[in-house]
Amino acid sequence: MRIAVDAMGGDHSPSEIVAGAVQWVQHHKGSILLVGPIEQLSKELASYDYDQARIELVAASQVIGMEESPAQALRRKKDASIVVATKLVKEGRADAVLSCGSTGAQMASAIFILGRLPGIERPPVVVALPNGKGSRTVLIDAGANVDCRPRQLLHFAILGSLYASSVLNIPNPRVALINNGQEEGKGNQLTLEAYELLKNQSSLNFAGNIEGREILAGEADVVVCDGFVGNIILKTIEGMAMFIAKGVSRELGSVPEFFTQLDYTQYGGAPLLGVDGISIVCHGSSRREAVFNGLQVAADCVDKDIVKLQKESLEV
C-alpha cells in the first residue's frame, strides 16, 4: 500500500506532517509518497531514523493557501502539492491521498482529477464522532458543501450509511436527518424536502429527524446535514470540549482522561466520499498524531476498498 501525502498543507507543514508520515512507516508496512519541495522535505526527513525505502519524495513547487479560491488556484497552480499528490492516485502510483491543507482545494482536486462517482453531484466529507454508547456516529457532510439541494443530502445519507456499515462495521445503520425538531414537518426548506426523499425514495434504515442534542447520544449511527451545518456542528463540539476542559481543569487542577477521546488529533482523517479515489481530509491544525491517525484511516479505506463498495452501492 502506498499513500500520497501533501506535505505542504495546514498550519504545521511540513514539519508535523513529515513527522506523522515517519511515525506511520515505523508502525505500518505501507509506504508514503511525500509531496512538496524536495530540498525542504529532505532536510526535515534527515533528523529521523526510518526505513528510507518506504518514504519517497515527489516534487511539487507550489502550495494552495486557505484563503485562495479553490477553482482559481487549481487553474493557476498546476504544480501545487495537493494537485500533484491527487494525480499520483489517478495514475495508480498511490492508493490514497491525504492533506491537511485547504479542504476546498482538496475537494476541487478530487473532483477534477479523480472524478465523481456516477450520480454524485457533490462529494461529502465524512467524520466518525465518539458517542455516548461507546461506538461511533457518522457525521456527513462534515464541511465540504455549503449550499446543498435535497437530493444531495440523500446522496450523503447513502454514502454515510455505506461508510458506517463497511468501514465502521455497524450493521444496518440507523440514518437520521439533523433538524431543528424531531417531529416530521419540522425543518427549513432543505430539510423538509430531504426528509421526504429519505423517507420515500431510499432503502436506507431511516430513523427520521434528530436534534443537535442527540448527535452524540448515539441514537443514530449516521447523521446527515449540509456541509455548512456540519462544519458548525463539528467546530461547536470542538469549542465546547475546549471550554469545558478549561473550566473543569480550573476546578480540579487537571483535565480528566476522558477529554483525550474528544481531541480531534485522535481522529485525524475524514474521507472525502463520492469521488473515484480515496482522498482523506485532515484538520488544518493537525500535528503528527493527527497525521498518523489520518494515515490509519486512509489505510483502512484502502483495505476495505471503499471506492469499489461505493460504486456497487450507487448502482443499486
Place this chain on the structure above:
Amino acid sequence: MRIAVDAMGGDHSPSEIVAGAVQWVQHHKGSILLVGPIEQLSKELASYDYDQARIELVAASQVIGMEESPAQALRRKKDASIVVATKLVKEGRADAVLSCGSTGAQMASAIFILGRLPGIERPPVVVALPNGKGSRTVLIDAGANVDCRPRQLLHFAILGSLYASSVLNIPNPRVALINNGQEEGKGNQLTLEAYELLKNQSSLNFAGNIEGREILAGEADVVVCDGFVGNIILKTIEGMAMFIAKGVSRELGSVPEFFTQLDYTQYGGAPLLGVDGISIVCHGSSRREAVFNGLQVAADCVDKDIVKLQKESLEV
C-alpha cells in the same frame, strides 16, 4: 410589575410552571397572572404557602401542542393559554409574557397580537451563553426563524447588539457572523450576503466571521445566525455538555461543579426580540428553576424597558 405566565406549555406543565411562579413571588416583589384552566391551577397552587394577592388566575381552556402548525392553531384555538397570556400584555394588564410551550405558537402570538417593531420582518430569539472569559455571549437567532434572508440577519445583529449593551451591560459589543471559516469570502449564499450588509450597511462593531469553535471562547459578544443554525448550535452544546458530564462522571465518580453553569435550567429565559412587547421563551423541558430564572430574565427586560430601547435603536 406583573408577568403573565402560560401555565400549560412544556413537558412539565402545569405543576413545574406553577412551582416556579410561586418561588418567584416568594423572592421578588412582582406579581404573576397564571394562565390556564382555573380549577386545575387552583389545585396546584393549594399545596403552596405564598402571598395569594400576588398570583392571579386567568382562564384559558385550550393548549397548543408542539406538533401543531402555529398559524393554524392560532386560528382554531382562540382560547389557547399562550394566546390569552399574550393578550394580557397587549391590553396592558401584564408587562411581559413567559411560556415553556411551542416556540412557534409563542412567536405567532407575539407577531399577531403584539405586532412587529418597525422594519423587523422576523422576530429572533436571543440567548446569553456563558463563555470562557467569564462573561456572556449572545446567540441570535437562537431558533425562531429557520429560513432567513440576509437583511434579516442584519436585523438580528442590531437587536443582539442592543441586548448585549443594554441588558448584559457590555459596552460597544463586538458582533460576529457564524460561518464555516473566518476569512471574508467564506460562507453559504446567506452568510456571504449577510457579511456584506454587516460590513457596509451597519454602524455595528462588526468583527467579521466566527467559527463554531470560537462561539464559547468569548472573542465576540454577539454571534449572529439564522434560527435553524442557532437551534442546532444550542442543542449541540447541550448534547455535548451531557455527553462530557456522563464520561467525566464515569471516570471521577461525580460531576464537577463547573457543569452546573452549562445546565440550561440555570438560564431559563430567552427573550423574543423585535416585537412590541416582552415575550420570554423557555425551554420545553423547563422545571421550576428554569421557570424561576425565566421570570428573572422577564423582570430584567421590563426593568430595562427593552421594547422602548429597541424602538429607539431601530429608528436611527
